[in-house]
Amino acid sequence: MSGYGVEVRDLTARYDTTVALDAVSFSIRPGVITGLLGRNGSGKTTALSVLAAFRRKTSGTVLVDGEDPWENERVLAGTCLVRESGDVAQDQKLKQTLEYLGDRRPLFSRELADQLMDRFELDPLTRPDRLSRGKRSAFGVVVGLASRTPLTLLDEVHLGMDAPSRYAFYDVLLADWLEHPRTIVLSSHLIGEIERLLEDVVVLDRGTVLTASDADTLRSGGITVTGPAEAVALFVDGRDVVGRQQLGRTAQATLIGARDDDAARARQAGLELGPVALQDLFVHLTDRPSAVGTSEESR
Numbered sequence: 647m648s649g650y651g652v653e654v655r656d657l658t659a660r661y662d663t664t665v666a667l668d669a670v671s672f673s674i675r676p677g678v679i680t681g682l683l684g685r686n687g688s689g690k691t692t693a694l695s696v697l698a699a700f701r702r703k704t705s706g707t708v709l710v711d712g713e714d715p716w717e718n719e720r721v722l723a724g725t726c727l728v729r730e731s732g733d734v735a736q737d738q739k740l741k742q743t744l745e746y747l748g749d750r751r752p753l754f755s756r757e758l759a760d761q762l763m764d765r766f767e768l769d770p771l772t773r774p775d776r777l778s779r780g781k782r783s784a785f786g787v788v789v790g791l792a793s794r795t796p797l798t799l800l801d802e803v804h805l806g807m808d809a810p811s812r813y814a815f816y817d818v819l820l821a822d823w824l825e826h827p828r829t830i831v832l833s834s835h836l837i838g839e840i841e842r843l844l845e846d847v848v849v850l851d852r853g854t855v856l857t858a859s860d861a862d863t864l865r866s867g868g869i870t871v872t873g874p875a876e877a878v879a880l881f882v883d884g885r886d887v888v889g890r891q892q893l894g895r896t897a898q899a900t901l902i903g904a905r906d907d908d909a910a911r912a913r914q915a916g917l918e919l920g921p922v923a924l925q926d927l928f929v930h931l932t933d934r935p936s937a938v939g940t941s942e943e944s945r
């Protein structure tokens with residue numbers, strides 16, 4: 647089992663008068679870790695809730711493993727959505743929730759759950775409503791990863807966790823995914839920490855898809871140039887510069903729109919070229935309304 651694929655076509659989701667998703671289309675490849683990125687209110691939680699049938703769509707097509715997930719027992723048995731709030735029974739001890747999941751989910755790994763409970767210092771005999779925010783998030787991670795469902799949707803689940811716990815989460819997620827490949831979607835607006843995990847990226851903005859592609863293709867849309875400040879300034883003159891840093895006489899600029907002769911020009915000027923951080927591209931894309939409309943070309 648390498649995971650469920652997802653096809654979303656012209657999906658619209660409304661809350662009364664608010665259009666949370668406006669005819670969005672994107673695909674999620676099976677067996678891949680995809681980042682669902684977007685600023686606050688861009689529609690990430692709504693999209694994941696529709697995929698997991700927590701919320702009904704208004705219109706459009708959603709296919710999870712080839713079928714509409716709404717009231718679809720087979721697909722939902724293989725789907726796990728964990729939101730930041732935890733999504734677990736509040737009046738049950740953590741141990742009882744794990745036992746319940748162990749009975750209901752055929753791929754649930756009690757071994758991984760116990761390992762993560764130790765790692766996050768979670769007491770199995772406590773209840774979720776007695777946990778701090780960070781520990782509640784950590785329990786959400788335990789549930790999401792140990793379920794090993796063919797489609798695992800983790801909605802900003804790591805945001806409340808402290809740095810050591812978050813890094814433990816990233817390490818375990820990657821190691822467990824390598825051993826048990828499945829489709830994982832991580833939603834976040836904090837990309838720096840998770841970008842190394844992401845093979846594909848879907849960026850939402852105000853209920854529309856800004857861009858959807860593999861992370862490397864997205865990164866190749868820009869470059870960083872590092873070297874003596876005057877040479878960097880000359881190199882980037884007239885270009886679309888989205889970030890600058892300077893330390894002493896050394897400067898680094900981030901450019902959008904790489905050109906064929908960049909490498910040769912950089913060599914001549916004694917400058918170093920490097921990749922762009924996804925976080926910088928994300929800020930650039932979501933900061934500029936004029937960037938809307940690039941989605942179709944970059945798919």
Ligand SMILES: Nc1ncnc2c1ncn2[C@@H]1O[C@H](COP(=O)(O)OP(=O)(O)OP(=O)(O)O)[C@@H](O)[C@H]1O
Nearest residue numbers: 661664665666684685686687688689690691692693
């Ligand atoms: N229950 C609701 N009732 C009315 N409007 C809602 C509801 N839930 C979300 N919305 C609206 O739908 C839009 C998308 O919200 P959503 O929670 O999906 O975004 P998000 O990208 O997950 O945001 P965040 O990063 O802040 O969690 C926003 O305009 C939000 O105000």
